[in-house]
Structures are given as C-alpha cells and as structure tokens.
Amino acid sequence: MAEPNTNELDGGIALPFEKSIAHFPKQIADLEAEQIKTGRDFAAEIRQLRAQYVSMLRKTYQSLNPWETVQVARHPRRPLAKDYIDTIVKNFVELHGDRCFGDDKAIIGGLGRIGTEKIMLLAQHKGRDTKEKIIQNFGMAQPEGYRKALRLMKLAEKYQLPIVTLIDTPGAYPGLGSEERGVAEAIAVNLREMSRLRVPIVCIVIGEGGSGGALGIAVGDKIAVMEYAYYSVISPEGCASILWRTAEKAPEAAEALQLTGASLQELGIIDDVIPEPLGAAHRNPAEAAHNLEQYIVKTLRTLKRFKADNLVNQRYESWRAKGKFLEREPK
Amino acid sequence: MAKNTKDEQQATSPYDAAALPVPSPRKKREVPDGLWMRCPNCEAMLYRKAVTENLEVCPKCEHHFRMGGRARVEHLCDPGSFEELFAEIAPADPLNFHWQGKSYAKRIAGEQKKTGYVEAILTGATYIKGRRVALGVMAGDFLMGSMGSVLGEKLTRLIEYATEHSLPLVVVCISGGARMHEGALSLMQMAKTSAALARYDEAGGLYLAVLTDPTTGGTTASFAMLGDIIIAEPNALIGFAGPRVIANTIKAELPEGFQRAEFLQEKGFVDTIVHRKELRSEIARLIDYCKPG
Numbered sequence: 001m002a003e004p005n006t007n008e009l010d011g012g013i014a015l016p017f018e019k020s021i022a023h024f025p026k027q028i029a030d031l032e033a034e035q036i037k038t039g040r041d042f043a044a045e046i047r048q049l050r051a052q053y054v055s056m057l058r059k060t061y062q063s064l065n066p067w068e069t070v071q072v073a074r075h076p077r078r079p080l081a082k083d084y085i086d087t088i089v090k091n092f093v094e095l096h097g098d099r100c101f102g103d104d105k106a107i108i109g110g111l112g113r114i115g116t117e118k119i120m121l122l123a124q125h126k127g128r129d130t131k132e133k134i135i136q137n138f139g140m141a142q143p144e145g146y147r148k149a150l151r152l153m154k155l156a157e158k159y160q161l162p163i164v165t166l167i168d169t170p171g172a173y174p175g176l177g178s179e180e181r182g183v184a185e186a187i188a189v190n191l192r193e194m195s196r197l198r199v200p201i202v203c204i205v206i207g208e209g210g211s212g213g214a215l216g217i218a219v220g221d222k223i224a225v226m227e228y229a230y231y232s233v234i235s236p237e238g239c240a241s242i243l244w245r246t247a248e249k250a251p252e253a254a255e256a257l258q259l260t261g262a263s264l265q266e267l268g269i270i271d272d273v274i275p276e277p278l279g280a281a282h283r284n285p286a287e288a289a290h291n292l293e294q295y296i297v298k299t300l301r302t303l304k305r306f307k308a309d310n311l312v313n314q315r316y317e318s319w320r321a322k323g324k325f326l327e328r329e330p331k
Numbered sequence: 332m333a334k335n336t337k338d339e340q341q342a343t344s345p346y347d348a349a350a351l352p353v354p355s356p357r358k359k360r361e362v363p364d365g366l367w368m369r370c371p372n373c374e375a376m377l378y379r380k381a382v383t384e385n386l387e388v389c390p391k392c393e394h395h396f397r398m399g400g401r402a403r404v405e406h407l408c409d410p411g412s413f414e415e416l417f418a419e420i421a422p423a424d425p426l427n428f429h430w431q432g433k434s435y436a437k438r439i440a441g442e443q444k445k446t447g448y449v450e451a452i453l454t455g456a457t458y459i460k461g462r463r464v465a466l467g468v469m470a471g472d473f474l475m476g477s478m479g480s481v482l483g484e485k486l487t488r489l490i491e492y493a494t495e496h497s498l499p500l501v502v503v504c505i506s507g508g509a510r511m512h513e514g515a516l517s518l519m520q521m522a523k524t525s526a527a528l529a530r531y532d533e534a535g536g537l538y539l540a541v542l543t544d545p546t547t548g549g550t551t552a553s554f555a556m557l558g559d560i561i562i563a564e565p566n567a568l569i570g571f572a573g574p575r576v577i578a579n580t581i582k583a584e585l586p587e588g589f590q591r592a593e594f595l596q597e598k599g600f601v602d603t604i605v606h607r608k609e610l611r612s613e614i615a616r617l618i619d620y621c622k623p624g
Contacts, residue, residue, distance in 0.1 A: 174572030195526035
C-alpha cells in the first residue's frame, strides 16, 4: 500500500475519531521544515513518526463504525466526481441538458474513455467550494438531472457504449420546483428504463448514496460501493429524527441501518466493495482513482462478453433477487 | 387539515418518506371511534355509519377519508371474487433492527395483530365489474403502507402473474414511502418493481395506478408513477419529499393545494381524478378501451 501523501497527511482536516492521530501530520511537517531551515538531519525521527502514524492510521481505519464511515464519506476533502473525471476519464466531452427544461449541474454527463473503453459517464457532483456547491446544488439533482441522465443513457444504448455512473448525493432535491416538475416520475422512469437498457451498466457509490436520489442513476449490472462510502434508504440523521426523535442519535441510526459497503454486500444489495487507500480516499486521491479505474475496466471487460439479451436477463434476475423475507408453506 | 395529515408530514424524512412512527392505535384510525365524527374539511358532524356506508367519503362535502386495505379490496372487487395470492410471503427482520428498546420484529407482530394483514399490501386476482384483473392494494393501516422487502416481492410476483396471464394490472397506492427498518433492502424494492413493470410493459400489459391519500417517497418514485394511466382520488397528497421537509428546505410556506391530486394533474402527472364512487366503473371503462381488438 502506498504511503499517505506527505503534503496532506490528514487530508487537511481531522475527523472527530482521528483525535489520537491528528497530531502526527503537523509533527512530521514541523520536523521536515526544521530540517530544511537548520540543515540538521531528522530523517530517522521523521521515519519513526511516519511509521507510527501509518500504524495508528491502519488501526483506526480497520475498525471504523458505520457513523465514522459516514463522516469519512462526507469528508470535505474527499475526492468528488469531478476529481475522478479529471484523473481517469480521458478526452471527456460533457453533454448538457434534458431537452425539456434545463441543464441540471448536480449530474454531470458525457462521453469519454476509461482505460481503453469508450463510455457514457453520468456522475453526481456535490461541488468543492461554496460557489461550486451552489452551482451543483450540493449534488442534489432535480427532475431535469434524471431526465438528462436518461437521455444520455439512451444515446449510449443507440451506439452500444457501456454506461458508468458515479453516485454521490445526499438525496434528490426536496424543493418546490423539483416536485412540480415531477422528480418522483423522473426517478421512477429511470429505474424502469435502466433495467432494460441493452448495454452494460456499472454503478459505483463514491461518497454518499442518498436514497432514491442515488438509486435514480444506480440500476445496473454491477453495483459497487467504495470502502468508505455509504448507501442508505434514508440519512442517519433523518432516521434518527423519526425513530429516536432527535437527529443527535444519528450514530445509532447509522449502525442500525447497515449502510456500509461490507453490510450491503452481505445483504445482497451490492456486488463489490472497492478498496480505498490507507486512511481513506482523501489521504491519497491518486490511489483511490486508480482503484476505481481498475474496477471499472475489469468489470466492463467482463460485461462486454455477454450478448445484450443475456445481459438484460441477468440484470433482471439480480434485481429480482434483492430483498429478504420469509416464505411460509402455501395453505 | 386533518390530524392524520400532520402526523404523516412530520414523519416524512428528508430524502424519502420512510416508515412512519406509529401513533397510538386510536389516533391512527382513519376515522375515529364512536357513533359520531367530525369531517376535518367541512367540520360537519357526521354519523359514523353513514360515512362508512358512503365508502368513507363525507356525505356533505365529498372529503375522501382514508380507507383500510381490506375495506378497499371489498369495495373494488365484485363481491366474493378476490382470490388472494402470495399471502405466504411474510416479513423478516433482516437487519435485526432495534431502536430505543423497541424492535422491528415486535412492531411488525403488533401491526399484524392490529390489522389482520401479514404485510402492507394485499395481492390477488379478481373481477372488477366483470373484468378479470390482477389487483394490488396497499394497506395504509399497516405501518403506513411503507414499502419493505415483502411489499416489493409480492408486487413483483403480482406483476409477473399479470404478465404471464395477460391480465390488466391495478395497483392502489397509499404509502409513507420506503420502510427504514429494512435499510437499503427497502430502497431496492423501488428498482425491483420498476424492472418487473418494464417487462409487463413489453408484454403489452395495461397498468392502472390508483393514487390515494397519501402516496409519497419511494412508492411515488417507482411503481406509483409508472402507470400507463394514473388515476388519483380527489385531494390526495402525492409527492416525493414530504411537505414539511420541503417547507424546511425552502424556508417558506407551501402554496395552497401543493402536492394535491389536482395540483399534480395541473402539472401533468395525473391523468384523471376519480371520485371513489366512480372508481370501479372508471377502471372497467379504461380496461375496455385498452383491450386488444
């Protein structure tokens, strides 16, 4: 495993559960600065600190609880869709608009190449700084976003291009216009149509998989969640405020909802968990992007081997099987 | 508005109107106990029995009260014609979900005892005015008609049954959305049922979705909005996010009639608004029009 990037050992911002390791990056940086300033050799000390840091980091991240995972998934420095597009999508041509109402910037769509594969990419982008967040509406799409996504996916089907979707949203936008223009209808139609598109579809939750707003571009042949991303029917805060009557119980709700990759895989909801670098994607975005790229390339290579009919049938069967219930003897 | 409406709004979550906290049984009844009741719309004092005989519609102002699942089946089907299907599918507690000393398993057992249903949907084959149909009726009186694995499975089997037997499909919706207690498994039911509807659509099936008060969250954002023809009951609340969540987001009061059936028809998302009294004949008429030949 690669070492954390020296410049941003803690991704710039330490999370509450990182208290015991938060001091390392500064210590290391200070020593390095001192070394340059005074010309003295602290290499041994730096090496030792670094080793300590790596081992503590490994220990912490091996046993994150679900609420801690949610915090990592929302880390302000976590790579966002645009970062991945910049790193792994070559020759990206962004395509705008739903041809009905407008261009929803919460979902970025376009043509590009990942590895040697030509693909149609759809990605929810939350925005990095305040200005960008407002433009992208914090990754909360409105109906036109889902309709743009469907338009582009149909275009991909027409030209036999596989589809890759990156999911990162707190949820669809709960606003007046969104409701008026039928966000529920737009999501519903995507679910139906994605189930029968005759090209491979790979869907990856890279950060937050917020309920129906996430699912609206997440029906495909293979569904993956990155190691410190989450995917849930409701936000932990929302669940806590309903069942515990206070959003402060979000950690308990996160635990109960079983929203991490490992749990989701066990429940048969997702196919794969994509590993992240030591200390999560924000500590080493390049490695995170590399892992994502590897997964997409490998998965598309497998899916491309199937005839369209078989692909669609398998997709139906895999979704048909999602759900856990009891079946009694019929009377 | 009615007390019920307020309860259901409070429980609607930011991203999906997941299962609602269940108020005390007394409060939850669509129509309060007792000989007399007050219409929340026109405030008339009504004789309880007269309302029931009038299909749970206010005889004075036509306000549509909520109807329980079983009552709805009895009203829609030709007498004695409902053959229940897939009743053997029962809820599990796949996440072993607990909160504040309560458990999902116990909550389910309580709902089953209270309602006599196994889950929040009744599915079967029946006749409506002599037309053979596959019918799904969500039960708003069971955990607010929330959608979990069982609801998704039963509805999917019903859609597959309708496909196989070339039957028109009628689904009466009432739902607080996806059920939180089964986590993302509930969310997946949206895609599962929608995928089944895609196949039914390809086979040429006619799907009539009937939206009743309230239809929200993941239910709206899947099979409820996928009807070939979408029928709504008057003044039914239909939406994705709950009104309270939207009001909190935009930090303003919602316009009068927002997310009501008439509003949705105005915006182009509902084909027709049908009075409960006319529902059976309207379904029959639409089936006749869309029959092959």
